Amino acid sequence: MGLTMTGKPWQEIRDAKKAEQAARIPPEWKLKQNPPEETRDLRPYAYKSGILSDRELEITDLDATSLIERIANGSYTVVEVVTAYCKRAALAQQLANCLTEIAFAEAIERAKVLDDHYRTTGKVVGPLHGVPMSFKECFNIKGYDSSNAYISKCFNPAQYDAYLVEIVKKAGAVPIAKTNIPQTMLVAESDNNVFGSSKNPVVAHLSCGGSSGGEGVLMAYHGSAIGIGTDVGGSIRIPAACNGVYGYKPSFGLLPMLKYANSTHLGLNTGIPAVCGPLARSVRDLELLTRVVRDARPWLEDPAVMPHVFEQGAVDRKPVVGVIYQADTLTPHPPIRRALRETAAKLEGAGLQVKEFEPASYAAINEVTRQLFTLDGLSYAKRELAQSGEPPVPAVRTIGFWDLPSKTSEENWSWNAKKQALQKEMLEKWRAAGIDIVLCPAGAHTAPRPGQWSNDSYTVTWNAMDYPAIIMPITHVDPAKDPKDTLEKPLSATDDEFYGRYDPELMAGSPVALQLVGSRLGDEQLLKDAELIDKILKQQHGSS
Amino acid sequence: MGLTMTGKPWQEIRDAKKAEQAARIPPEWKLKQNPPEETRDLRPYAYKSGILSDRELEITDLDATSLIERIANGSYTVVEVVTAYCKRAALAQQLANCLTEIAFAEAIERAKVLDDHYRTTGKVVGPLHGVPMSFKECFNIKGYDSSNAYISKCFNPAQYDAYLVEIVKKAGAVPIAKTNIPQTMLVAESDNNVFGSSKNPVVAHLSCGGSSGGEGVLMAYHGSAIGIGTDVGGSIRIPAACNGVYGYKPSFGLLPMLKYANSTHLGLNTGIPAVCGPLARSVRDLELLTRVVRDARPWLEDPAVMPHVFEQGAVDRKPVVGVIYQADTLTPHPPIRRALRETAAKLEGAGLQVKEFEPASYAAINEVTRQLFTLDGLSYAKRELAQSGEPPVPAVRTIGFWDLPSKTSEENWSWNAKKQALQKEMLEKWRAAGIDIVLCPAGAHTAPRPGQWSNDSYTVTWNAMDYPAIIMPITHVDPAKDPKDTLEKPLSATDDEFYGRYDPELMAGSPVALQLVGSRLGDEQLLKDAELIDKILKQQHGSS
Structure with missing residues (x-):
């Protein structure tokens, strides 16, 4: 550390950051050789490398809830x-380039302290005692950069922990790393000039999604027990879907973002609230993280967090499920349609009432969000790039709203008024349908080629509505079950183009996820419903 | 109706509206003669006029809760x-000019229907059966104008009721009138070119406050059992204080503003949330109205309303009270200081813990709100005036931010970031002080001369914080107890000027109110605490 940017070409800063990363991985944990370029599934290298013992593999194959039990006993x-x-x-990291800041050494020191505490007192320090956790790059962890993947912000370590990091540390969690994001955090990709591009570990030539992409990769690789992402358009849910893990975008006001590294852009400034939430490998881990944070009464520290809204208790119920088979933007690819059909059938088989649900227009909502995301003409992002001279990466250049102009206050309010009208329409349709929750795609497609998740209408809809949503991995692309077909009646030229990208061979084995959506601030109940539904699907699936 | 604005001088529209108002008061309810110009207290004319019977006077001297009981039995x-x-x-209306739209005829027709229902079924239609209610001009009532006191918007009757009006009507309430506001609704006054200026009925030469000024006047005159105002800077609380009635500004998200007449300016667009709330003549009536509206589950209709936040139940407690004796903007006038001292002493006498509380800077918060209230350079208000050619009224011309420029999105976010930092500072001070609620002035002065309530720092602070606040009438200006003095150390030239305006003879008899503030979304508990405190004060006061 101690480098400055003065007068240096941006590539030097990048090289120094990459060298720092490499130095933070102990030599004995380095792969002797890289897998062949064409390797499709990177996950088996956890076993093949010989770096983890059988016991370590067993440990990292548990979810956080199980880990906690076994540490505690x-x-x-x-x-x-x-x-x-x-x-x-x-x-x-070596296989899929998913990390930004690496904190292994400090994590192991912290682990020793926790073990000492347990040995001395016979007690755990809190409900997350010993849980290895990862955080999206935008969370401050004291002593590590919060560059947000801008060259201009490298080598300027955070002076404090984000409040959420504080809470989980007090509860016994151990931060081990921060995770990769796209330049600007505004695209569903994870590529930037500082840390490079992350790979999907399940099907390496496909996108890992974003903007919490590194988090999705790490979770799929079992390199963290619980991860924290942020989501203003799908940034938790898209990578959860691409990589086949669980992800939860709460309603605004549940979980604290105080002192995270991007605090002047809290989303409320646009009318589309940005939130943070967990990625994990089970629904119960999503609930656990949320419960632990709420139990810390974060509204006493973070003025944006609300009391009362996760403290009602959820009821045991068989929710009435409304299924969105198709939005008015893009037609879901065959594997997604199969997942919807099969899931609906299984839920009906378990005695749940399932009906089709037609939501307010995704297309109209999508246009509102494009405009609200660019109130400032993206001046902040452009200024950060200009400061170091680094260019926009390809996914940012093709973002679709990089060149939209800034808005006046009157235009801002007009777009917000449109958003409010769409919120009202959605609420009316939801009530008229008599449904409790919605089951819908996480996107029109599974993980596409890198840079091609350029329409987030299936996720951003629920940010604009501020409804909580959970991504559940359902199945995998299977060329035998999911043959390519063509659209009889494309909704638009874009629909035709996106649908045409379906390629069973290219995408074979890719995770297929669905999204469960609850009513606004119905988070507690949604998590309970999701646990029931996950159980139903797993009972009938086997361990899909 | 049927007039149009085309080509007409604005004065003709005004004259037509005033004629419409006059025609809606039955001749037999008209005063035979007006009180002398110099009349100080207008309230006795309710008795002296001979228009109300003794029984009618008795009825109108009850609070809503008592009325409901007696109608129901x-x-x-x-x-x-x-x-x-x-x-x-x-x-x-005749004495203090507090109404805009008058709905007496329809109200009495509605009353007959309610009586028929009761006679036929033996039951009330709902928990507000028969309660006469009034609404600030900005609430739509079907069939009546929602001009918001703009000449440009006269003679264009609303096609539907505001959702809150719908709810209370279903519960049995009977809307009888809408109430006066200032031009633009941005000042603490109630003067406009359509309806003219409202008078304070307690001390007629003093301001009635605003912007829900007509509501405050009507409530003080016992011309309505419960009124609904709105508040983004003090607009419920200032008139409640000026006129000596109870007023409650909820946290944002509790009560619905759906379909009210100003819906593109919901306050969330600026970061200072506008809310609606009741004015009444007892704390229990404030709670009653809120409970009835929440029981209708308004979050199922209005996407901006939140579930769970008024459904916890409050506890019986003796709250720890933090007293703000003095903010850093203006020094409270002698009667306010006396009210604070006496109230603190009585609360201590009743066994409550009372301590001084130093809040985050009112001055800093005030500057943030001035900037956030003018994001659009007040373009909307200026456009409405330009449409009809009506001039700004004096209180608007001297508003103090009429000429502030519009802001860019970046400037908007920067002011919102300052607001968030002040919210954080207030929260920290609150917690460090170990207090449950705050007792503080409603303003640095009691009702001033018309147009002189030009600093709202004592109220707008709690809008910027989004903390709930209740105005409680405490005492009256008493020249014997509240002699004029001079400031030894004025906080500023403005402080000296405002303090110098205290005039015991001019203000004698004017209501002195204080403000109780709760933690964010702690509304349910605040109302319960307020009921306890009101009881303590009344027991010791007698019927002050």
Whole structure:
């Protein structure tokens, strides 16, 4: 550290950051050789590398809830848990380039302290005792950069932890790394000039999604037990879907973003609220993280967090499920349609009432969000790029709203009024349909080629509505079950183009996820409903 | 109706509206002669006029909760209750010019229907059966103008009721009138070119406050049982304080503003949330109105309303009270200081813990709100004036921010970031002080001369914080107890000027109110705490 940007070409800053990353992975955790270029599934290298023991592989294949139990009953020490996860995260980084700041050394020191506490007192320090956690780049962790992947902001370490990081650390969690994002955090990709591009570990030639892309990759690689992302258009949910893990975008006001590294752009400034939320490998882990944070009464520290809204208790119920088979923007690819059909059938088989639901126009909502995301003409992002001279990366250049002009206050209010009218329409349709929750695609397609997740209408709709949503992995693309077809009646030229990108061979094995959506601030109940639905699907699926 | 504005001088529109108002008051309710110009207290004319019977005076001296009981047990019919209130409202209008749209005829027809229902079924239609209610001009009532006191918007009757009006009508309430506001609704006054200026009925030469000024006047005159105002800077609380009635500004998201007449300016567009709330003559009536509206589950209709936040139940407690004796903007006049001292002493006498509380800077918060209220350079207000050619009224010309320029999105975000930092500072101070609620002035002065409530820092602070606040009438200006003095150390030239305006003889008899403030979304508990405190003060006061 101590580098400055003065007069240096931006590539030097990048090289220094990459060298710093490499130096933070112990030599004994480095792969002896890289997998062949054409390797499709990177995950088996966790086993093949020989770097993790069988016990470490077992540890990293558990969800957080199980880990916590076994640490608390003395089956594992925190040091061995954290070491196992750091190793697996190190492999994920070498194979899929998913990390930004690496905190392995400090994590293991912290683990020792937790083990000492347990040995001395016989007690855990809190409900997340020993859980290895990762955070999207935009969360401050003291002592590590919060560059947000801008060259201009490198080598300027954070002076404090984000409040959410504070809470989970007090509860016993151990931060092990921060994770990769796209330049500007405004695209569903994870490529930038500082850290480079992250790879999808399940099907390496496909996109890992974004903007919490590194988090999705790391979670799919079992390199973290719980990760924290942010979502203003799908940034938790798209990478959860692309990489086949669970992700939860809460309603605004549930989880604190105080002191995170992007605090002047809190989303409320546009009318589309940005939120943070967990990625995990089970629904119960999503609930656990949320419960622990709420139990810390974050409204006493963060003025944007609301009391009362996750403290009602959820009821046992068989929710009435409204299914969105098709929005008015893009037609879902065959594997998504199969997932919807099969899931609906299984839920009906379990006695749930399932009906088709026609939402307010995704296309209209999408246009509103494009305009509201560019109130400032993206001046902040453009200024940061200009400061270092780094160019926009390809996914940003083709963002679709990079060149939209800034708006006046009157235009801002007019777009917000349109948003409010669409919120009202959605609420009316929801009530008229008599549904409790919605089951819908996470996108019109599974993980596409890198840079091609350029329409987020299936996710941003629920940011604009401020409804909570959970991504659940459902199945995988199977060329035998999901043959290519053509659209009889494309909704538009764009629809035809996106639908035409479906390629069963290219996408074979790619995760297929669906999205469960609850009513606004119905988060507690949605998590409970999701747990029921996940159980139903798993019982009938086997371990799909 | 049927007039259009085309080519007409604005004065003709005004004259037509005033004629319409006059025609809606039955001749037999008209005062035979006006009180002398110099009359100080207009309230006795309710008794002196001979227009209300003793029974009608008795009816209109009850609070809503008592009225409901007596209607429900058959002591009063709705027709006699509504008639009594309409008569008293008619007097208030003639004496203090507090109404805009007058709905007496329709109200009495509605009362007959309610009585028929009660006679036929033996039951009330809902928890507000027969309660005469008034609404600030900006609430749509079907069939009546929603001009918001702009000449340009006269003679264009609303096609539907505001949603809040719908709810209370379903619960049995009877709208009898809409109430006066200032031009632009941005000043703490109630003067405009359509309806003219409202008078304070307690001390007629003083301001009635605003922007829900007509509501404050009508409530003080007992011309309505419950009124609904709106508040983005003090617009419920300032008139409640000036006229000596109770007023409640909820946290944002509790009460619905859906379909009210100003819906593109919902306050969330600026970062200072506008809310609606009740004015009444008891704390229990404030709670009643809020409970009835929440029981209608308004979040199922209005996307801006939140579930869960008024459904926790409040606890019986003796709250720890933090007292703000003095902000950093203006020094409270002697009667306010006396009210604070006396109230603090009585609360301590009743066993409550009372301590001084130093809030985040009112001055800093005030500057943020001035800037955020003018994001659009007040283009909307200026356009409406330009459309009809009407001039700004004096209180608007001297508003203090009429000429502030519009802001870019970046400037908007920067002011919002400052606001968030002040919210954080206030939250920290609140917690560090270990207080449950705050007791503070409603303003640095009691009702001033018309046009002189030009600094709203004592109220707007709690809009910027989004904390709920209740105005409670405490005492009256008493020249014997509240002699004039001079400031030893004025905070500023403005402070000296405002303090110098205190005039015991001019202000004698004027209501002195204080403000109780709760934590964000702590509304349910605040109302309960306020009921306790009101009881303590009344027990010791007698019926001050």
